[in-house]
Amino acid sequence: MKVHRNKAIFGHIFLFVPEKLVIIPTYKERENIEKMLLAVMALEGDFHVLVVDDSSPDGTADIVKACMRDFPERMFILERAAKDGLGRAYISGFHWALDRGYAYIFEMDADFSHNPNDLIALYNACVAGADMSIGSRYVNGVNVVNWPMGRVLMSYFASVYVRFITGLKIQDTTAGFVCYRYKVLEKIPLDKVRFKGYAFQIEMKFTAWKYGFKLVEVPIIFTDRSEGESKMSRGIFKEALFGVMQIKMKSWFRKYN
Numbered sequence: 001m002k003v004h005r006n007k008a009i010f011g012h013i014f015l016f017v018p019e020k021l022v023i024i025p026t027y028k029e030r031e032n033i034e035k036m037l038l039a040v041m042a043l044e045g046d047f048h049v050l051v052v053d054d055s056s057p058d059g060t061a062d063i064v065k066a067c068m069r070d071f072p073e074r075m076f077i078l079e080r081a082a083k084d085g086l087g088r089a090y091i092s093g094f095h096w097a098l099d100r101g102y103a104y105i106f107e108m109d110a111d112f113s114h115n116p117n118d119l120i121a122l123y124n125a126c127v128a129g130a131d132m133s134i135g136s137r138y139v140n141g142v143n144v145v146n147w148p149m150g151r152v153l154m155s156y157f158a159s160v161y162v163r164f165i166t167g168l169k170i171q172d173t174t175a176g177f178v179c180y181r182y183k184v185l186e187k188i189p190l191d192k193v194r195f196k197g198y199a200f201q202i203e204m205k206f207t208a209w210k211y212g213f214k215l216v217e218v219p220i221i222f223t224d225r226s227e228g229e230s231k232m233s234r235g236i237f238k239e240a241l242f243g244v245m246q247i248k249m250k251s252w253f254r255k256y257n
């Protein structure tokens with residue numbers, strides 16, 4: 001059942017339609033997920049969580065389901081049959097969130113690179129007028145902890161490159177810590193989004209910007225994962241490198257209205 005936002009606003013008053021949903025995609029996050037879920041549950045402001053797990057072979061989903069017993073109204077899981085990339089996981093999560101009428105929909109990694117306490121700052125930025133707020137590593141210098149210098153430089157210059165090609169006026173174009181207002185995800189044709197990794201993050205920001213939505217960066221400190229293994233791959237990097245040009249070229253033939 002699709003709950004339209006105007007109905008949802010009505011619902012806030014009469015039916016208590018929930019407001020904030022944090023989507024956390026997981027693949028093999030056994031070491032992190034329980035701690036992360038509890039950190040979000042402990043925040044002020046009744047955040048809900050949807051974990052989108054791609055059948056992690058390490059039992060991540062079982063840990064989530066055990067936690068869900070303690071928070072049946074605020075914690076949910078969407079299980080997908082196979083590992084299919086973070087972009088696709090988010091798209092399924094977005095549909096789930098739109099169907100339920102959440103007003104603010106967040107993206108966040110499971111590995112504590114994003115500090116769950118910063119969800120509140122992202123939320124506040126949207127309440128203050130942003131349509132999409134972005135937890136940004138590069139808005140006040142470079143705020144990345146524990147990444148090797150090579151990876152910091154690569155990520156920083158990737159952002160410079162993306163700005164150059166796309167014209168997007170965002171410092172951290174590949175950021176994956178985001179809050180969308182409902183209307184942004186409702187507007188973007190989600191089934192046309194086809195990238196899976198960093199290019200997915202770029203495409204979402206670029207498309208939101210092209211539709212005229214207001215993007216605001218919120219400074220955050222990003223910390224490298226200390227538990228679990230990295231899923232960063234050459235494929236994801238290549239997708240971003242060439243994907244940016246595709247995103248730009250496709251925009252010449254696309255109408256944003």
Ligand SMILES: Nc1nc2c(ncn2[C@@H]2O[C@H](COP(=O)(O)OP(=O)(O)OP(=O)(O)O)[C@@H](O)[C@H]2O)c(=O)[nH]1
Pocket residue numbers: 024025026027028029052053054083084085086089108109110111113224225229230231232
């Ligand atoms: N559902 C799903 N989640 C994924 C997939 N790939 C990565 N993730 C999750 O997406 C988030 C970001 O992935 P990371 O592996 O942390 O990627 P990264 O931050 O670029 O690199 P590292 O922190 O070095 O691993 C984490 O919560 C992952 O568990 C996937 O194919 N499917």
Ligand SMILES: [Mg+2]
Pocket residue numbers: 109111113225
């Ligand atoms: Mg990570």
